[in-house]
Every structure is written in structure tokens, then in C-alpha cells.
Amino acid sequence: MAVRTIDVRERVMARNDELAAGVRARLQAAGVSAFNLVSSPGSGKTALLERTLAALGEELQIAVVTGDVQTHNDADRLARHTTRLVQAVVTNGACHLDARQIAAALEAIDLDATDLVFIENVGNLVCPASWDLGEDAKIVVFAVTEGEDKPLKYPKMFRQARYAVLNKIDLLPYVPFDPGRAIEFARRINPNLTFFLTSALTGEGLEAWFQFLRERAGRGATP
């Protein structure tokens, strides 16, 4: 019997994180801010981006990378609101985007002519929390139709995010959802979370979101 143990001690995410650091450095060098939009499916990420591109597309140079398990539907929707190329990553079953895909997508984006990059991640509140994409910050989007306890059910995502968008507030009269409780649950997980309450359908609350993006655009990624 000649069994021996080889000490390795390598983080499983080390390679992804190395690529993410490269993405972050490229964005930083070009003075581009990047936000990773994460949510469960159907929270309104694409609708929020449609509104954002329509409102700020003339004012800011915004690039978008979308991630979907299948179809280019989101990219096609967004392409109607911008003259810029929308990069679509089809993951073919994978439940998250990784830094390698973002590094490849950035190759087709003229970062010198870009203020802001949005990464619309695969709809999933679990796996994307584990993958650093080189973004400036994760923004978690959830809707009033999803239940107030989403932050408690998916604490890692809410811990990882720096900003939260509570969307579909136009539906509040029709659903048993208390925004105060949802925010309290979220801040129990992450006391520093900054909230935006929006309706991407009616436009309610979007001005604060747009103003935030104006202030952040071109600031460049920070680790």
C-alpha cells in the first residue's frame, strides 16, 4: 500500500476570480462602470433595462451583455432600444454566467466609447451569487409578486449585492406584499443595501434609478 496525500489547498473559484480580476482591470482602465443584474426569472430585469436604454441611451454610452439558458429573446428586446450591439450569451443549460464569458463578450465592445456596462445574468438567485464577473457591483432585482421573504430565502445573493431594485410596484394594490417588511428582511441580511422601488411598466420610481446611473456612469469598476 503506497497511498499518500498531496496537499493542494486551491480555491475552486480561483480561475474564475483571476479572469474576473482581468475584466475588472480592463473596465477600470477604460473608466467603465459595470453592473451585474441578478434575480429570479421574471422579476423584470429586461423591462428595467429596456426603460433604462430608452431613457438614457442618448445621454450615456451603455453596453449590455445578456445571459440566458436558451434564446436571444432578451437581447432582441433590448436591441430595439439601442443602436449599440447587445451581446447575447446563451449558456446552453448553465445556470449562471462566468467571468470567461464576460471577458469574451467584452472583446466585441468598444470600451473607450462606453460609460456603463450592464450584465443581465441568468434568472437564478442561487448560483450567480458565487461567480464574480468583474462587475462594479451586483444589483439584485426582485418583484412584489415574489414574496417579502426572498431576502431570507436567498441570503447569499442579498449579502453579495450592493443595490436592490424592488420592481413591479404598480402591482402593490393587487398583491399581499409589504415593501417595508421586504426591505427590513433584506437589511437584516445586508444592512448596507441601497434600495430602488420601481415599476418598469409605468415608470414609477425610475427617476431615482436613472439619477443613480448618471452618477455612476464612467466612474470605473472598483473591486
Place this chain on the structure above:
Amino acid sequence: MHEMSIALEICRMAEEQVGREQLPQVVAVGLDVGDDAGIEVDSLRFCLEVLLSNPPFRKARPEITRRPGDVLELRYLEVNDAPATAGLAPGAG
């Protein structure tokens, strides 16, 4: 799917280590998985069992240790320098 992609990355790391250090047959792959790592451990174990039963691993076994926090680390490889003489059939252990 998440666990399978993590398992594939673990196998890639193990293969890289084996190639770099010219290691003999791997019989066990040791991992630390944090309670907050976002990993369903039984699913990860199953995915690893599937992947490690194929070449070049020949049924190495996953050994997962739960830890507090969000650690996710390939901690060690157990290798057998003399599988034939030790009578250790592939997959034994």
C-alpha cells in the same frame, strides 16, 4: 447544473495537479465546502462520483468536509503509488 459545473472545475484542477506533478493514480479528492458556499453537498458528491468514475480518474472517491463560512476549496488529492502491488482495484477504498 451549478454543482455539475463546480464538479467539472474540481476535476479540471485535479487533472492539472496530476499533470504538473506527474502524480500516479488518484484514489480520493478532498474538498472543503462551506455551509454558505451555495453548494448542495449531496448533489456535488453525486456529480463528482459520476465524473471521477471516468478516465483519467478511474473511480477516485470524493471526500467532502463541511466547514463554516463560504469556503470552497480543493484541499488534497490522495494518490496511490503502487495500485497494482497494493491490490487496490480502481475504485477501491
